[in-house]
Amino acid sequence: MSSNGGMMLTGNAAAAWGARVSDVDYIAAYPIxxxxxxxxxxxxxxxxxxxxxxxxxxxxxxxMLAGAGGAALAGxxxxxATSSQGxxxxxxxxxxxxxxxxxxxxxxxxxxxxxPMTLQVDNTDVLSVKxxxxxxxxxxxxxxxxxxxxxxxxxxxxxxxxxxxIVNMDGFFLSFTxxxxxxPSVEEVREFLPPYEPPHGIAFSERELAxxxxxxxxxxYTYFRYQMHLAALKAKEVFYEISRxxxxxxxxxxxxxxxFMLDDAEYAIVSMNSFTxxxxxxxxxxxxxxxSVGVLKINMFRPFPVEEIAEALRGKKGVAVFELNLSTGGGxxxxxxxxxxxxxLDERPKVVLDFVGGLGGKELTYGEIRYMVRxxxxxxxxxxxxxxxxxxxxxxxxxxxIADMELAGKSWGGF
Amino acid sequence: MYRFRFHGRGGQGxxxxxxxxxxxxxxxxxxAQDFPMYGPERRGAPVAAYVxxxxxxxxxxxxxxxxxxxxxxxxxxxxxxxxxxxxxxxGGVLFVNTPLNPNLSVDGEVVTLDLTGLALEHIGRSxxxxxxxxxxxxxxxxxxxxxxxxxxxxxxxxxxxxxELIEKNVVVAKESYRGVPSFDLDSLPSLSESDFLETDIVxxxxxxxxxxxxxxxxxxxxxxxxxxxxxxxxxxxxxxxCTGCKICFAYCPDVSIHMGExxxxxxxxxxxxxCLICSSVCPFKAITMVREVKVM
Numbered sequence: 001m002s003s004n005g006g007m008m009l010t011g012n013a014a015a016a017w018g019a020r021v022s023d024v025d026y027i028a029a030y031p032i033x034x035x036x037x038x039x040x041x042x043x044x045x046x047x048x049x050x051x052x053x054x055x056x057x058x059x060x061x062x063x064m065l066a067g068a069g070g071a072a073l074a075g076x077x078x079x080x081a082t083s084s085q086g087x088x089x090x091x092x093x094x095x096x097x098x099x100x101x102x103x104x105x106x107x108x109x110x111x112x113x114x115x116p117m118t119l120q121v122d123n124t125d126v127l128s129v130k131x132x133x134x135x136x137x138x139x140x141x142x143x144x145x146x147x148x149x150x151x152x153x154x155x156x157x158x159x160x161x162x163x164x165x166i167v168n169m170d171g172f173f174l175s176f177t178x179x180x181x182x183x184p185s186v187e188e189v190r191e192f193l194p195p196y197e198p199p200h201g202i203a204f205s206e207r208e209l210a211x212x213x214x215x216x217x218x219x220x221y222t223y224f225r226y227q228m229h230l231a232a233l234k235a236k237e238v239f240y241e242i243s244r245x246x247x248x249x250x251x252x253x254x255x256x257x258x259x260f261m262l263d264d265a266e267y268a269i270v271s272m273n274s275f276t277x278x279x280x281x282x283x284x285x286x287x288x289x290x291x292s293v294g295v296l297k298i299n300m301f302r303p304f305p306v307e308e309i310a311e312a313l314r315g316k317k318g319v320a321v322f323e324l325n326l327s328t329g330g331g332x333x334x335x336x337x338x339x340x341x342x343x344x345l346d347e348r349p350k351v352v353l354d355f356v357g358g359l360g361g362k363e364l365t366y367g368e369i370r371y372m373v374r375x376x377x378x379x380x381x382x383x384x385x386x387x388x389x390x391x392x393x394x395x396x397x398x399x400x401x402i403a404d405m406e407l408a409g410k411s412w413g414g415f
Numbered sequence: 416m417y418r419f420r421f422h423g424r425g426g427q428g429x430x431x432x433x434x435x436x437x438x439x440x441x442x443x444x445x446x447a448q449d450f451p452m453y454g455p456e457r458r459g460a461p462v463a464a465y466v467x468x469x470x471x472x473x474x475x476x477x478x479x480x481x482x483x484x485x486x487x488x489x490x491x492x493x494x495x496x497x498x499x500x501x502x503x504x505x506g507g508v509l510f511v512n513t514p515l516n517p518n519l520s521v522d523g524e525v526v527t528l529d530l531t532g533l534a535l536e537h538i539g540r541s542x543x544x545x546x547x548x549x550x551x552x553x554x555x556x557x558x559x560x561x562x563x564x565x566x567x568x569x570x571x572x573x574x575x576x577x578x579e580l581i582e583k584n585v586v587v588a589k590e591s592y593r594g595v596p597s598f599d600l601d602s603l604p605s606l607s608e609s610d611f612l613e614t615d616i617v618x619x620x621x622x623x624x625x626x627x628x629x630x631x632x633x634x635x636x637x638x639x640x641x642x643x644x645x646x647x648x649x650x651x652x653x654x655x656x657c658t659g660c661k662i663c664f665a666y667c668p669d670v671s672i673h674m675g676e677x678x679x680x681x682x683x684x685x686x687x688x689x690c691l692i693c694s695s696v697c698p699f700k701a702i703t704m705v706r707e708v709k710v711m
Contacts, residue, residue, distance in 0.1 A: 008434075008441050008449075116629040119454065173476055177450040178437060274476060281475035285611060363478050367614030394614040405626075409633025412626060 006182040011174030012037035014142040014181045015081060015107045015167070018149030020051050021189045022105075025076035025196075027055045028068035032086040033119050034171040035109040039081055061090040068104055069097030069164070073211060075203025077153065077196040078104040083171065084111035084125045091129065097164050098133025098228065100211055103156035103198060104164045105149055106134070110273070111171040112360050120361025121170040123273060123325040127301070127333040133228050135165040135235050136301040140276045142181045144299075145169050147252060150184075154193050154242045161235045162198060163228065170274040170324070172361055177274075184250055192242075192249050232303045239300065256305035259312055261287065262294030267376055268313055268349075269369070270338060271322045272298040275358050279322060282369040293373050298334070309341040318351040318376035322369075323389065324358040331389035332356055351379040357392030368392040416469040417600050418479045418610060419552060422500040423488030424645055426458040428545025431570055432488065433464035435549025435588075439558045439566035440468040448473045459645035459688045461498035468556070480612050483507040483605045484555055488530070488548045490515075491644040506604030508555055510595065512544060523605070526555070528594045530587075531647060531706075537590075538583045541647040541706070546571065550588035557597045564588065638686070642669070646689030648704040652680055656701035663693035663702065 009017065015038045019027065027046065029039035045051035054076075058064035061082050072078040082090060087108055097104065112122030130136065135156065137148040145167060152165035169175055197204045216224075236256055247253035260280050262268060271279050276297045286293050296312050298305070313319055319342075323332030330336075335354040342348045355372050358364045371392070379385045405412045419436060423429030430451040437449035451464040465479040481503040490513040492498040501509075505522040514529040530547035534540060546567045553563040567588045571581045600606065621627065659678040671687040672680050680693070680702075694702040 008438055008447065172452065173450070177448060177476060178434065179448045179473065180441065180446060277474055277476045282611065284474075285609070363612075365614045366609075366611030368616065371616050390616075391619055393617055393619050395617055396612075396614060398617055407636060407639065408631045409636060410626060410630070413622065 006180045008178045009142055009146075009181040009183070010037065010176055010178045011139070011142045011145050011169045012109070012176070013041060013178075014146040015149060015169065016041035016045075017181070017183050018146040018167075019079040019105070020045060021146075021184055021186050022079075022150055022153050022193060023077065023186055023190065024051075024053050024079040026068065026071035026078045027053055028064040028071070028078065028080040029055065029057045030059075030061050030064045030082065030086060032061075032083045034111060034175040035081050035083040035086070035107070037175070038107060038109075042079075061086040062093055065090040065093040065097060065106070068106070069093065069100055069102045072097070072102035072104040072164075072198075073100055073200075073202055075196070075201045078102075079106075080104070081107040081109065083109040084113050087125050087129060088113060091132070094129055094132035094134060099224075101162040101200060101228070101231075102164060103153070103162055103196075105152045105156065106164065106166050107145070107149070108166050108168045109171050109175045110168055118360040120172055121274075121324065122359050123168070123170070123323075124327070124333070126166060126168045127325050129166070130302055130333075133163060133232070134302065135161075135163055135232060136168060137165060138168045138272050138299060138301055139174065140274055140297060142174060142177065142179050143252070144254075145174065146181055146183065147246070147250070147254065148299075150189055150193060151239070151242060151246060151254065153196075155235055155239055157196055157198060158235075158238050158242070159199060161231050161238055162200070163231055163235065168273065173274040188249060192245055236300065236303045236305060254299060255308065256298075256300035257308045257312055258297040258299060260295040260297065262296055262312060264292075265294030266292040266317045267319070267373060267380075268294055268296050268316050269320045269322055269372060270296045270298065270309075270313075270334065272301065272334065273324060275322065275324055275364055278364050279369055282366050285366065286370060286373060291370075291373055291377070304337050304341070306341040309338060310345050313342060313349055314345055315347045316349045318353070318380040319349045320372040320376045321352065321354045322358075322364075322372065323354060323356045326356050326359060326389070331387075335389065351376055351385055353379060353385065354387075354389040355392055356389045362397065364392070365394060368394065416467055416471075416473070417484070417556065417606070418482045419466040419468070419484045419486065419556075420479050420482035420500070421464040421466070421486045421488065421548065421552070422492050422498050423462055423544075423548070424458075424492070425453060425460045425462050427462075427488050427542050429462045429488050429548065430464050431545035431574060432486070432548035432552070433466050435546065435563075435566045435570045436552040436556070437466045437468070438569055439549070439553045439562045440466070440556070442562040442565055443558050445469060446471065446473050448476065450476065452478070458690075459642065461492060461495060463498070463500075475610075479610060481505075481605065481608050481610045483600060483603050484552065485509050486548060486552050486555075487511045488544055490517075493519075495644075504605075506608070508598050508603070510551055510555065512548065524598065526551075526595050528591060530591055533587045533590055535706070537587045538580070543584070543587075546584035546588040547591035550592040551595050554592045554595050555598055556600060560589070560592055563592055641685045642688050643685045646684075646687060646707050648689045648691060649684070649707045650682060650687065650689065650691055650694050650702050650704055652682060653701045653703060654679055656699045658699055658701075660698065662696050662698065666692050666696045668692065
């Protein structure tokens, strides 16, 4: 489209293109903002014949997921997409599909769960399904959404893995944001992504199979659940293998974590998803101000890349974890996972502080990013440390919150 | 990097306008990124869209706080506290779609054009200003007319407009493009300003009881928000023709028509958004419309 190459695509359009070039056979759909554009585009392409696939609109996300998982078992490469309330409604069947070991890809467009209602991003939706047996890849850019979908099919369909994968993008900040995206051809992708032929698929198995063991006792239940755990752990090693192939064909490489200005930094901000771009921009400026800070971005949340995180943060003086999520009564959801990765390190960072911000699409300002870094430096030098998450909330946020309160006829006492 | 911020109302095609501009930038060889922001999708509600244009890959996203160029598609938004289009503006270029020649006291260049008039003249719809708004932004940035037209066609095809309507939009776009000046963006004082917001963190404590729970205490407060300034066309009741049949009263989606003691329909202009359903359902053709020109 231009001298820069690629096309101007929203995150949603990049997701639809990801499914299209992955040559999906079956699309199970149910609309929800801010995801709907994905299935709208796919339905347009199926109806025009540009994409040879079966498009089925279901009566709920719960059925949608059962249908997609069933299609995956029957021998179809299956795709679906949802968000927040829809993901919650599908929750039970997340376990069914992963337990069937049915590889498929679901895009989650991250949005907060009501109440109070929002259309904007809060990663608590996707992180609340971290224990369901689905692998999770989290995108920072529209290009990553497309690339991660292609990688996710290859990863999930690998015979050592055979698990479904969620590719996450943030609502609005990626779903409705257009930026240049390079879209490979179906032929190029075919070179990377072989035909879908799972050994346990009904279409490919050498004998008849049933998929509904009714009630099994603890020993067998434990064995099969633990097999899923091992397969999920194995997925990290497989990811490295397929990333090498991906780079050979497409020229872009990915690993479970990404380091940005990190190697020579004394301090690190850990982040995930689209707000990492905002943090990267701020970190470049903080470097100019003389603060020795870099960014560690988590691309893969399941399996959790414990070794990569330990390696990247070894020897750092302090770490700030930016969390666009909130486990009420717990704090940030990444924080305990990160501490697990660091606990056994000899040269572990002296301080690791947790920060929650950006909830409901709230702006993450430069001042907030610098505050995180300053707090960590201060803590390293003997200042306040706490295992509790610190909320990033500004005077401007307060002013606007008070205005909303007044509109709602309530008086607020002040801090 | 050039930072453009677009403001308008839901239904005016402000998101499309921002995409036209962004696509034109891309066609001109820039890296571009566009990002619309809106709440529940309501016609007439304030919408903003943010576009970044750069010679380098863009490593930042989200809101634009200190825009170099502000493009206001609806003049009634200029002093709207929710839209707040002038927030963070200074030393750049402000465009306002207006038939008036307003004397705005802002720090920067002010450009105006009656895009709504052009849309009414060539397309017949007051809200069809996306091509005009996009074209104006392209001209301000100094993009070529051919890239602009190419972008208008691509974006309007994308949203499924028929060819005939796209052609009319191209006419509006060209007139709009030629009706405003170009600027050397690199010389704008705003460009030297960083978009980074310096903010202080405040400590949020527990508010016990009902305060910290998302309740609404003054029920029916939607009347506080006067939505009448969303209106571009104003319905006028001709009382010599109105029979008091109540059909408009029943159809008004905003409960902005009440039956008066005279038994006839009266319009609450504080809240009427100018959808003109009343005019279209009136069996006696008693409701006509006039273009509303607001005083800023």
